[in-house]
Amino acid sequence: MTKKLLYIDDDFGLVRLAQKAFDRAGYEVVHASDPEMGLVRLAEGDISGIILDHYLQSYTGLSFLEELNRRGIPTPVVYVTGSSEAKIAIEALKAGAADYVIKTVGDEFWPLLLNSIEQALENAELRAARQLAEQEILAAKERAEILLAEVNHRVANSLALVAALIRLQVSTTEDAAVKNALAETQARISAIAGMHRSLYTSDDVRSVDMNRYLSALVSDIAQTMSKDGQELNIECSLDSIAVSSDRAVSAGMIVTELLTNAIKYAYPDGAAGAIRVKLERIRDSEALLVVEDDGAGYNVDSPAQGTGLGSRIVASMAKSIGDGIRYVPLESGTRAEVHLSLHP
Template sequence: MMPNSGSRILYVDDDPGLCRLAQRKLERMGFVVELAHGGEAALEAIGDRPFDLVALDHYMPGQDGATTLAQLMELPSPPAVVYVTGTQETHVAVQALKAGAADYVVKSTSEDFFDLLGRTINQALDARRLKAEKDRAEQHLRETNAQLEAMLVEMNHRVANSLQMISSLVSLQARRASGEEAQTILMDMRRRIDAVARVHRQLYADGGGGTRICMAAYAHALGRDLTDSFGLDAGRRRIRVLAEPMELPTATAISLGILANELVSNACKYAYADDAEGEVRVRFEPIGSDGYRLTVEDDGAGWDENNAARGTGIGSQMIRAIAEGLGARFCRSNSATGVRAIIEKLPPE
């Protein structure tokens, strides 16, 4: 069986004899061929029934091929068009291709012309089929992506709700805990859960389909969460967030959120005396295209690396482990007025 056998072809020419000859030759190649003796007749035929391809002559009395081609291209689903011309002037073929023709052949009555016409028709039909398959595949991909994004929205919503429920249960348990150390441990755990939940809440609020987090929005929201969690008085103590525009992958944002939570929590708990004023500053900033720096600093009592860790020490261990997992550098030092902690990952060289 010939390639594209059974395809419906409309051959358009004002020469009835050449039309009949072309019909016989093309039907021997396996095509189903109908004839139209002019541009208007061609458009009428296409309006009545579908065709896979139109072989369109250029020079015709009344409505010529160029005008007919333009009207064909305006159809909702135009057929492929092979432009047939008897002229050797290349600008005619070039204009036809620019107007939407798939290909062109130079007309003659020799056997070679019909062989060339048949091969050109097959090539145009192959290209049309491949384009249709590509369009269907792209449409299927768009539909699949839309479904996956909808599922991701729902997943982020459910994860955020589940984490919120766990956070509430941990908070309830902390209030019922008998010892101060147990209450502190449980409240620290709650803040860590909230830092992860905040990412999923932001993804859900943004539509849920993304895989990157706007760190400026996340950092400001995390600062508000920590302010509420510690019950800070904005007039006496506050958390100030300075975040430059940048986006990071969700997994990285979660890790940095946990790191920021630990560093801010340490500053809120240990930098200032209970009755002292002060602030904790959090800064997110990009380094190059793929690097970043997280800085948390206070104006408090400072840090003595020779003294044992205050609290359980789990937070410090967690900070170093997460920073190492990110491939980032962690350093903590006394600044002019307090403590500065930095998590920094440089972009690859």
């Protein structure tokens, strides 16, 4: 299909020459002698590009460029002026012109103008294609995020169902060792389910808000591990830090294991005491994760009181998100620290 160019100039003779020159190149040139007529013709549509003369009766082309910008009309404009002053060309480019051509009386004017308008049209097509591609990418991203949120929702619900079945199994068994093992398993499942729950309720499915995630996780663990209506004194001090989902679940598993151990062993014989869970940003790329208590204390060289699985989980997860776990000596109690690298 022949592309139409709108030539705005009050020199009818020059426009007729333009029509002949551009017709040979496969373009149709339509004429407007002033900006008002140009705007009317643009409103009719099917104009691919504009050739705009600087000197018009009672106007300059700069005022027309300003009007195009005000109306948000993206049609590319090649500015034509008979002046050799660079200032006019610069003002035209600043006002939105795609290019400019100096009007001359020689034969080189028309090839220069044709080349300029073709480049302007090509660039406009590339911009339009890029904008369309960006819109399609954005739409695809939004669809993927909606789908991923739904997947996280279903996974979280399925894991919650598994945790509920394990809780039911705990209530039907009399063996204390079995009860403890099932309660620990339930807490681990809850840690993973909580991460998926945080993802599908988040505006950004690529990251997890650790404040919200760990707060909910600690509450679930306290409910799971409490015995006979026991009130657990668990204090949380958590900065709002966003991390990727894989790092979040590793941190969640660490908190799960350390917190369940503190609940079981820090205060034997029903003694009361506090357990503190902390997450503090210490620099842009690093946070400090702490679980501590004021209880019986923990000797890293002593044999594990249970299966030792929890300690192996903590050691593995701590290395995957930082430089491992460190137990800080205290006069009374246990303090476990993990430096969490916020970026892989």
